[in-house]
Amino acid sequence: xxxxxxKDIGGVKEETILVKGWIHKIYxxxxxxxxxxxxxxxxxxxxxxxxxxxxxxxxxxxxxxxEVASNEKAPTGMEIQxxxxxxxxxxxxxxLPFPINNGEVKAHLETQLNHRNISLxxxxxxxxxxxxxxxxxxxxxxxxxxxxxxIHTPKIIASGTExxxxxxxxxxxxxxxxxxxxxxxxKQMMVGAGFERVFEVGHAYRAELHNTWRHLNxxxxxxxxxxxxxxxxxIMDMEEAFLKYLFQHLNKTCQSELELYGVVLPEIKKIPRxxxxxxxxxxxxxxxxxxPTGNIDAEGEIILxxxxxxxxxxxxxxxxxxxxxxxxxxxxxxxxxxGMTKSFDLIYKGLEITTGGQRIHDYEALxxxxxxxxxxxxxxxxxxxxxxYGMPPHGGFxxxxxxxxxxxxxxxxxRQATLLPRDLKRITP
Amino acid sequence: xxxxxxKDIGGVKEETILVKGWIHKIYxxxxxxxxxxxxxxxxxxxxxxxxxxxxxxxxxxxxxxxEVASNEKAPTGMEIQxxxxxxxxxxxxxxLPFPINNGEVKAHLETQLNHRNISLxxxxxxxxxxxxxxxxxxxxxxxxxxxxxxIHTPKIIASGTExxxxxxxxxxxxxxxxxxxxxxxxKQMMVGAGFERVFEVGHAYRAELHNTWRHLNxxxxxxxxxxxxxxxxxIMDMEEAFLKYLFQHLNKTCQSELELYGVVLPEIKKIPRxxxxxxxxxxxxxxxxxxPTGNIDAEGEIILxxxxxxxxxxxxxxxxxxxxxxxxxxxxxxxxxxGMTKSFDLIYKGLEITTGGQRIHDYEALxxxxxxxxxxxxxxxxxxxxxxYGMPPHGGFxxxxxxxxxxxxxxxxxRQATLLPRDLKRITP
Numbered sequence: 001x002x003x004x005x006x007k008d009i010g011g012v013k014e015e016t017i018l019v020k021g022w023i024h025k026i027y028x029x030x031x032x033x034x035x036x037x038x039x040x041x042x043x044x045x046x047x048x049x050x051x052x053x054x055x056x057x058x059x060x061x062x063x064x065x066x067e068v069a070s071n072e073k074a075p076t077g078m079e080i081q082x083x084x085x086x087x088x089x090x091x092x093x094x095x096l097p098f099p100i101n102n103g104e105v106k107a108h109l110e111t112q113l114n115h116r117n118i119s120l121x122x123x124x125x126x127x128x129x130x131x132x133x134x135x136x137x138x139x140x141x142x143x144x145x146x147x148x149x150x151i152h153t154p155k156i157i158a159s160g161t162e163x164x165x166x167x168x169x170x171x172x173x174x175x176x177x178x179x180x181x182x183x184x185x186x187k188q189m190m191v192g193a194g195f196e197r198v199f200e201v202g203h204a205y206r207a208e209l210h211n212t213w214r215h216l217n218x219x220x221x222x223x224x225x226x227x228x229x230x231x232x233x234x235i236m237d238m239e240e241a242f243l244k245y246l247f248q249h250l251n252k253t254c255q256s257e258l259e260l261y262g263v264v265l266p267e268i269k270k271i272p273r274x275x276x277x278x279x280x281x282x283x284x285x286x287x288x289x290x291x292p293t294g295n296i297d298a299e300g301e302i303i304l305x306x307x308x309x310x311x312x313x314x315x316x317x318x319x320x321x322x323x324x325x326x327x328x329x330x331x332x333x334x335x336x337x338x339g340m341t342k343s344f345d346l347i348y349k350g351l352e353i354t355t356g357g358q359r360i361h362d363y364e365a366l367x368x369x370x371x372x373x374x375x376x377x378x379x380x381x382x383x384x385x386x387x388x389y390g391m392p393p394h395g396g397f398x399x400x401x402x403x404x405x406x407x408x409x410x411x412x413x414x415r416q417a418t419l420l421p422r423d424l425k426r427i428t429p
Numbered sequence: 430x431x432x433x434x435x436k437d438i439g440g441v442k443e444e445t446i447l448v449k450g451w452i453h454k455i456y457x458x459x460x461x462x463x464x465x466x467x468x469x470x471x472x473x474x475x476x477x478x479x480x481x482x483x484x485x486x487x488x489x490x491x492x493x494x495x496e497v498a499s500n501e502k503a504p505t506g507m508e509i510q511x512x513x514x515x516x517x518x519x520x521x522x523x524x525l526p527f528p529i530n531n532g533e534v535k536a537h538l539e540t541q542l543n544h545r546n547i548s549l550x551x552x553x554x555x556x557x558x559x560x561x562x563x564x565x566x567x568x569x570x571x572x573x574x575x576x577x578x579x580i581h582t583p584k585i586i587a588s589g590t591e592x593x594x595x596x597x598x599x600x601x602x603x604x605x606x607x608x609x610x611x612x613x614x615x616k617q618m619m620v621g622a623g624f625e626r627v628f629e630v631g632h633a634y635r636a637e638l639h640n641t642w643r644h645l646n647x648x649x650x651x652x653x654x655x656x657x658x659x660x661x662x663x664i665m666d667m668e669e670a671f672l673k674y675l676f677q678h679l680n681k682t683c684q685s686e687l688e689l690y691g692v693v694l695p696e697i698k699k700i701p702r703x704x705x706x707x708x709x710x711x712x713x714x715x716x717x718x719x720x721p722t723g724n725i726d727a728e729g730e731i732i733l734x735x736x737x738x739x740x741x742x743x744x745x746x747x748x749x750x751x752x753x754x755x756x757x758x759x760x761x762x763x764x765x766x767x768g769m770t771k772s773f774d775l776i777y778k779g780l781e782i783t784t785g786g787q788r789i790h791d792y793e794a795l796x797x798x799x800x801x802x803x804x805x806x807x808x809x810x811x812x813x814x815x816x817x818y819g820m821p822p823h824g825g826f827x828x829x830x831x832x833x834x835x836x837x838x839x840x841x842x843x844r845q846a847t848l849l850p851r852d853l854k855r856i857t858p
Contacts, residue, residue, distance in 0.1 A: 003657065005576070020657045022623070022819055040576065040625040061821035063657070088657065089621075089819035092792040096818070117815035120622035129624075133579050147434070147469065150562050152649050152830075154849050155584070155632055156597075156608075158856045168585075169600045170608065172646075173636070177856050179585075179599065186849060189858065192518075193549035194451070195558075196469040203584055203632070207602070217601075220581050228432065228449045228492070228517065363521040382858030386546035389525070390451055390518035392490035401581075420583050420615060427587045427606050429618065429811030 001065065006042035009068060009078060019044065019080065020063040020088070022121065023056060025101045036075070036101070037064065038121070045071070045079040052085045058096060059121070061089035100125075109413055116420060116429055127257040128417050131250065132405040136201055138249040139222050139399075142242050148197040148224070153186035155179055155203060159379055168207045168217075179205035182398060184330070185383045187225035188359060192391045197226045201401075211424040213413045214298075214351060216402060218422040224356075225396030232332070232342040232358040235395045236273060236318050239346065239354065243316065244268045250408070261409045272312045273344070275321040279304050294326035302350035320344045322357075329373045330366065332358040332395070342395075349407045356397025363387040430494065435471035438497060438507060448473065448509065449492040449517070451550065452485060454530045465504070465530070466493065467550070474500070474508040481514045487525060488550070490518035529554075538842055545849060545858050556686040557846050560679065561834040565630055567678040568651050568828075571671050577626040577653070582615035584608055584632060588808055597636045597646075608634035611827060613759070614812045616654035617788060621820045626655045630830075640853040642842045643727075643780060645831060647851035653785075654825030661761070661771040661787040664824045665702060665747050668775065668783065672745065673697045679837070690838045695744070701737060702747040702773070708733055723755035731779035749773045751786075758802045759795070761787040761824070771824075778836045785826025792816040 001018040009017065021039030033053040035046040046064055048056075056062070066082035097115040098107035100122040105112060112119035120126045140150065156170055157180045168179040182204050190198045204221040229235065247265045250258065258265065276294070283289040283300050286307065291300050296319070308317040321340045324333055334340040343357025360366045366387050370377045377384050405417035415421040420429060430447040438446065450468030462482040464475040475493055477485075485491070495511035526544040527536035529551040534541060541548035549555050569579065585599055586609045596607040611633050619627045633650040658664065676694045679687065687694065705723070712718040712729050715736065720729050725748070737746040750769045753762055763769040772786025789795045795816050799806045806813050834846035844850040849858060 020821070038623070040578075040623060060819040061657075062819075089790055089821045090792070091819055092817040114811075115814070117618050117622045118818060120619070120624075123623075126623055129578070129580070136579065137573075144566075149469075149558070150565065151558070151848060152632075154647055154851050154856075156634070156647050156851050156856060171598045171600075172856060173638075173853060175856070186858075189546050190549075190848070193546045194467070194469060194552075194555055195549075201630075203581075205585075209602075218583055218585055228490075361518055363519070382543075385544070385858075388521040389488045389547060390490040390520055392449070392518045419580060419619065422583050422585050424602060427583075427585060427601060427604070429615075429814075 003063070006037070006039045006044045008041075009044060009080075012068070015067050016065060016083075017068060017080070018063060018065050019046075020061070022059050022061050024058075026053075026056065026058060028053070034079075037062070037080075038123070042076070043123075044076060045074040046082050046085075047079055048082045048085060052082060055087070056085075057091040058101070059093075059118075060087055060091045062087050109415060113415060113421060113426065114429070120419075124260055125416075127260050128405055128409055128411065129419060130257050131254050131408060132401060132417060134250055134253045135246060135401060135405060135408075136222070137253075138246045139199070139201065139242065141249075142245045143197075143199045143224065146197065146238070146241075148199045148226070149190075149195045151187070151190050151195065151198045151200050152202065153180075153183040153190070153200060155205070166207045168205050181206055182221060183223050184328075185380075187223055187396060188330070188391075188394065189383065189386045191225050191227040191394045192386050192389070196228065196392075199224045204398075209424065214403065214406075216414055216418060216421055216423060219403075219418075220401035222399040222401055222404075223396065224398070225394060227392045227394040229358065229393050229395055232320070232344060232356070232395055235356050235358065235397055236271075236320075236344060239356065239397050239399075240268070240271050243271070258409075261411075263409055265408070266315070268316070269314065271316045271318055271346075272308060272314055273318040273320055274308075276319045276323075277321070279317075279319055282307060294323040301347050301352060305347055305350040308347075315349050317347050318344045319347060327357070329370055329375060330359045332360050333369075344397075346397075346399075348404065349410070351403060351407055353403045353407065354397050354399050356395065358393070358395035361387065361391045361393050363391070432492070435466070435468045435473045437470075438473060438509075441497065444496050445494060445512075446497060446509070447492060447494050448475075450490065452487055452489050452491060455482075455485065455487060457482070463508075466491070466509075467552070471505070472552075473505060474503040475511050475514075476508055477511045477514060481511060484516070485514075486520040487530070488522075488547075489516055489520045491516055538844060542844060542850060542855065543858070549848075553689055554845075556689050557834055557838055557840065558848060559686050560683050560837060561830060561846060563679055563682045564675060564830060564834060564837070565651070566682075567675045568628070568630065568671065570678075571674045572626075572628045572653065575626065575667070575670075577628045577655070578624045580616070580619050580624065580627045580629050581631065582609075582612045582619070582629060584634070595636045597634050610635055611650060612652050613757075614809075616652055616825060617759070617820075617823065618812065618815045620654050620656040620823045621815050621818070625657065625821075628653045633827075638853065643832065643835075645843055645847060645850055645852060648832075648847075649830035651828040651830055651833075652825065653827070654823060656821045656823040658787065658822050658824055661749070661773060661785070661824055664785050664787065664826055665700075665749075665773060668785065668826050668828075669697070669700050672700070687838075690840075692838055694837070697745070698743065700745045700747055700775075701741045701743055702749050703737075704750040705748045705752075706750070708746075708748055711736060723752040730776050730781060734776055734779040737776075744778050746776050747773045748776060756786070758798055758804060759788045761789050762798075773826075775826075775828075777833065778839070780832060780836055782832045782836065783826050783828050785824065787822070787824035790816065790820045790822050792820070 024038035025036040027034040065084040066080040332342040346354035402417040453467035454465040456463040494513040495509040761771040775783035
């Protein structure tokens with residue numbers, strides 16, 4: 001007999017079906033018991049008599065064969081009158097670490113993370129990962145439709161994109177290597193190597209000493225790089241088109257997960273593009289909020305997002321024209337605005353989720369800029385060498401997967417959007 | 430004017446079009462020159478007069494506007510009579526490291542890898558990565574159609590799946606961590622955490638001291654794990670169904686790449702499943718070839734594949750029933766065959782591309798086996814803990830992405846199927 005998923009029970013013709021899953025709840029009422037069976041797709045009520053009920057405990061995995069019946073008192077309006085029940089996975093615990101069958105999981109986030117195998121069994125705790133999966137699906141399918149190629153680049157690297165600060169070191173046979181902070185150099189090289197337009201879904205590593213609600217030391221980066229562009233406006237256009245596609249995709253594929261978190265994703269219209277200096281002025285003049293040189297801080301991002309929402313009815317804003325001194329060495333200077341670059345950040349609901357921009361593509365301009373930055377081009381020879389052979393104008397962006405997931409569902413902590421987070425204090429489970 | 434890709438030129442209505450790409454070849458014939466322009470999708474002949482030709486060098490990136498014309502002498506039967514030509518990316522080299530415009534790239538593989546930005550510009554060198562991209566695409570789309578969820582698990586881990594041998598160490602703040610050899614523990618945990626069926630496309634790391642044609646120290650692992658199985662046969666069925674789907678997908682999406690390498694992918698029929706002991710006997714009796722205890726060696730894999738091809742007309746063979754002593758601690762023992770396990774390898778054209786099998790799912794059985802193996806369960810507490818809460822019967826497999834790509838195209842060296850390989854001697858580019 002083929003196993004039927006809970007979500008499909010309503011559409012099945014057979015009277016007797018086989019279901020599998022975990023025991024979510026048990027109610028004993030005299031000689032019969034009601035079990036809630038939870039599988040990947042939903043929860044269904046099972047009705048079992050005393051003989052079958054004996055020995056059952058919460059969270060055992062079981063399979064059950066029985067007849068489907070309507071019961072308007074059952075949570076889904078249906079139940080299964082069980083004839084056969086087999087325990088597939090035994091329980092070996094004294095007490096569950098915390099209850100997961102009462103909607104919200106009340107345990108402290110750290111406790112939930114310590115028992116990830118348990119906390120994720122809660123449909124509400126697991127839901128962000130369905131959204132995350134569909135973010136990645138939309139990212140890939142949109143970019144492939146735009147002639148991008150998916151690539152996989154090394155995470156063990158010999159030198160850093162930003163000069164080696166905040167990188168984890170790896171003992172690689174007899175030498176010291178690093179874990180890549182981003183695929184920046186490689187995605188640029190692959191544009192030049194003839195792929196023209198590339199994307200990567202891969203891990204990135206930051207040895208930052210931050211332990212906050214929005215930092216991870218290992219995260220998934222959605223990276224994009226495209227060649228033959230006119231300016232950084234092409235890059236923002238591409239990201240904006242992706243975000244429009246993404247929200248449509250999520251509204252189609254994740255309706256129940258969005259509802260579980262009370263989130264409505266609006267249609268994205270034009271995303272405002274505002275020079276950083278203007279944003280800093282607005283913060284200062286309207287809110288009395290000073291910003292650091294060449295950036296706005298976390299609080300500024302939140303206030304600015306509120307302003308943008310009220311003024312432009314947008315959850316997103318591109319901040320443009322960051323100063324040379326605050327951007328990496330490969331960033332294209334803005335020839336129309338002394339000291340500024342053709343780069344941008346994207347702020348979404350008060351949090352930076354993207355950095356992007358046009359890159360320097362001319363060999364001599366890159367060498368000159370490296371020297372200005374106090375870097376030795378020879379330390380990056382494999383990268384710099386790529387620019388000798390007709391590198392076209394290009395640029396790109398990266399989105400932090402956990403960050404965008406967190407903000408879509410308005411989660412409090414990025415760890416709620418991370419299956420198994422790695423932070424300053426955590427490398428297990 | 431919208432840029433037209435080379436592959437689309439034949440279908441365009443406009444007489445005057447814009448193309449972009451790199452200068453692949455230059456022929457000067459008196460007052461006019463023929464350029465071959467190479468973009469991501471193909472090569473087209475450009476006809477330019479002397480004024481426009483001046484200053485052009487091989488591999489510069491350019492854009493050109495001109496009229497499409499038929500010319501039966503042109504390589505594709507079409508050419509563009511160029512009216513405007515702009516250099517987008519300058520050349521800053523004295524001489525190209527090696528020629529890439531004569532079909533096969535003759536440079537030594539190590540030289541090609543040193544200049545990846547150049548070697549990949551050769552359509553033939555780049556083709557394996559189109560095939561690789563479609564392998565990943567097929568993997569995801571097939572598994573999603575089978576109710577699998579895509580996951581992302583940490584690569585920085587606290588303890589190894591096989592006890593810590595052959596792992597790279599990472600300096601993680603004040604502690605020592607490792608790079609994951611596989612997502613084994615985590616994919617099992619996620620099955621138990623309610624995802625039931627999961628897959629991951631991610632990096633795996635092996636600090637093996639091998640420098641061979643088939644080893645990489647960083648590779649992409651296509652990992653699968655599925656719950657609620659009956660036996661390892663379900664796992665082999667799933668992999669076999671994927672491979673059938675994959676070959677159909679590649680025949681649809683990669684015809685030109687397969688032709689470039691002279692490869693024909695046959696329809697996959699039933700893949701033979703043969704106990705390891707039988708394979709060892711065949712090797713010994715038919716070919717006088719002795720095998721190591723509990724395995725067959727690289728030469729044995731090649732000979733056996735020839736035997737299987739001749740006998741069963743299959744490029745694949747599942748070897749089953751490996752001994753307990755040769756398999757990891759989490760492998761399910763075979764209750765029907767003393768000392769053996771419910772595990773398998775998949776050999777494809779003489780190379781192992783998969784290891785898989787059913788896993789132990791009962792907590793007490795796992796603890797017992799760990800003790801038998803001389804391991805301390807407390808060293809793996811986060812993993813072992815997951816088995817206390819009704820872990821269902823489950824199993825899975827993993828395919829090395831570069832290995833399957835290499836064998837599909839019958840490449841000589843796995844580095845030809847790796848954008849930027851990491852091996853004993855190479856961490857750049």
